[in-house]
Amino acid sequence: MSALTLERPRSLKAALASLAADPSLMPIAGCTDVYVGLHFGTTPERRFLDLWGLKELRGIGVDGDALRIGALSTYTEIIQSTLVQQRVPMLVAASREVGGAQIQNRGTLGGNVANASPAGDTLPVLAAAGARIVLRSQSGTRTVPFDGFYTSYRNSIRTPDELVVAIEIPRLQGRQWWRKVGTRRAQAISKIMMAAVRGTDVRIGIGSVGPTVITATQAAAVLSGGGSIADAKAALLSEIRPIDDVRSTGEYRATVAANLLEQFWRET
Amino acid sequence: MRFTLNGKSRTVNAHPMKRLLDVLRGECGLTGTKEGCGEGECGACTVLLDGVAVDSCLVPLAHVAGKKVITIEGAAATRTGKALQNAFVEQGGAQCGICTPGMILAAAPLTSHASFDEIRTALAGNLCRCTGYPAIFRSVQSALKASKRAR
Numbered sequence: 001m002s003a004l005t006l007e008r009p010r011s012l013k014a015a016l017a018s019l020a021a022d023p024s025l026m027p028i029a030g031c032t033d034v035y036v037g038l039h040f041g042t043t044p045e046r047r048f049l050d051l052w053g054l055k056e057l058r059g060i061g062v063d064g065d066a067l068r069i070g071a072l073s074t075y076t077e078i079i080q081s082t083l084v085q086q087r088v089p090m091l092v093a094a095s096r097e098v099g100g101a102q103i104q105n106r107g108t109l110g111g112n113v114a115n116a117s118p119a120g121d122t123l124p125v126l127a128a129a130g131a132r133i134v135l136r137s138q139s140g141t142r143t144v145p146f147d148g149f150y151t152s153y154r155n156s157i158r159t160p161d162e163l164v165v166a167i168e169i170p171r172l173q174g175r176q177w178w179r180k181v182g183t184r185r186a187q188a189i190s191k192i193m194m195a196a197v198r199g200t201d202v203r204i205g206i207g208s209v210g211p212t213v214i215t216a217t218q219a220a221a222v223l224s225g226g227g228s229i230a231d232a233k234a235a236l237l238s239e240i241r242p243i244d245d246v247r248s249t250g251e252y253r254a255t256v257a258a259n260l261l262e263q264f265w266r267e268t
Numbered sequence: 269m270r271f272t273l274n275g276k277s278r279t280v281n282a283h284p285m286k287r288l289l290d291v292l293r294g295e296c297g298l299t300g301t302k303e304g305c306g307e308g309e310c311g312a313c314t315v316l317l318d319g320v321a322v323d324s325c326l327v328p329l330a331h332v333a334g335k336k337v338i339t340i341e342g343a344a345a346t347r348t349g350k351a352l353q354n355a356f357v358e359q360g361g362a363q364c365g366i367c368t369p370g371m372i373l374a375a376a377p378l379t380s381h382a383s384f385d386e387i388r389t390a391l392a393g394n395l396c397r398c399t400g401y402p403a404i405f406r407s408v409q410s411a412l413k414a415s416k417r418a419r
């Protein structure tokens with residue numbers, strides 16, 4: 001424990017300065033994932049930057065036509081937010097299934113994004129919503145599309161001196177749909193999950209079926225273009241890369257992914 | 269590091285990255301808070317941090333500076349704590365006891381008019397391997413009813 005260090009900046013400006021000076025610092029907030037890795041010895045980092053106290057990264061509000069969710073918004077804050085309930089009910093549904101109340105009280109949306117796990121519960125929602133990620137460093141702010149944010153397993157285009165400061169979600173038209181499949185209803189890491197929007201266009205995000213969350217553009221194009229559900233399922237299976245791991249098998253995931261697509265289409 | 273522990277001011281000299289769970293059981297000598305899984309799955313280490321249920325195995329000591337922490341030793345002072353403790357005894361909600369402190373603190377923030385569904389949701393992050401959940405849910409329902417009557 002003595003080998004660990006923790007910097008506790010008092011402002012976002014100070015946090016960005018620390019990160020610019022030492023990009024090897026690992027930013028932490030609700031610690032719901034970092035502390036699991038630390039306890040079981042799977043987190044190699046030893047130097048940490050605590051963002052938890054930074055008020056600039058909190059708050060949920062409307063910015064132009066988009067909903068802006070501060071990176072430190074917890075799942076509980078998202079579940080209780082009238083704005084999120086009205087605009088992105090699928091994000092409320094996904095947040096309700098992240099761990100139990102104790103985890104929802106501490107885990108943050110920005111943490112889920114930055115952690116870059118392919119099993120991150122909110123990530124299929126952000127994919128289906130066409131979200132944007134707001135990144136800030138000492139040299140400025142850039143807003144990037146969520147599609148393309150992840151480059152490979154656990155890697156993203158975020159540079160080491162940047163912080164995820166907010167997530168923007170455009171106004172969505174059409175019906176939203178969410179389903180997570182795990183070993184049990186509560187407290188399970190997903191075997192597979194899907195978020196989808198059925199409006200003039202169809203958008204589909206799917207998690208735990210590849211090295212990163214996947215935006216299923218081909219399956220969505222088939223459905224948007226009036227194609228059959230059989231063709232859409234075939235398209236979906238061509239764009240996911242499910243594997244066997246401790247939680248499930250590739251075969252199970254492929255079968256359930258196709259079933260979820262059909263369920264989404266039937267229920268919306 | 270100074271914080272309020274079960275209503276009393278407390279200063280602890282420990283590394284800011286140390287798990288709150290270890291500080292409570294070690295430096296503070298309060299062993300009522302149990303460690304189950306150490307990874308936020310079982311809820312046995314649940315405490316209240318400024319009135320909100322958290323897994324103390326996933327909270328750095330740094331995050332409690334200036335805050336109020338309530339453990340099972342101080343639970344009787346919460347709005348429903350005493351009623352919950354009595355109900356768990358009367359209704360058979362406790363068996364081996366390892367999950368019980370976490371169950372009681374996870375239930376403590378519930379309001380007296382909470383529905384059965386709200387009780388289940390509040391306890392979704394707490395695992396029990398002895399009684400099965402019906403006795404625990406019954407205990408919480410009974411405690412909420414008692415705290416309503418008391419008002």
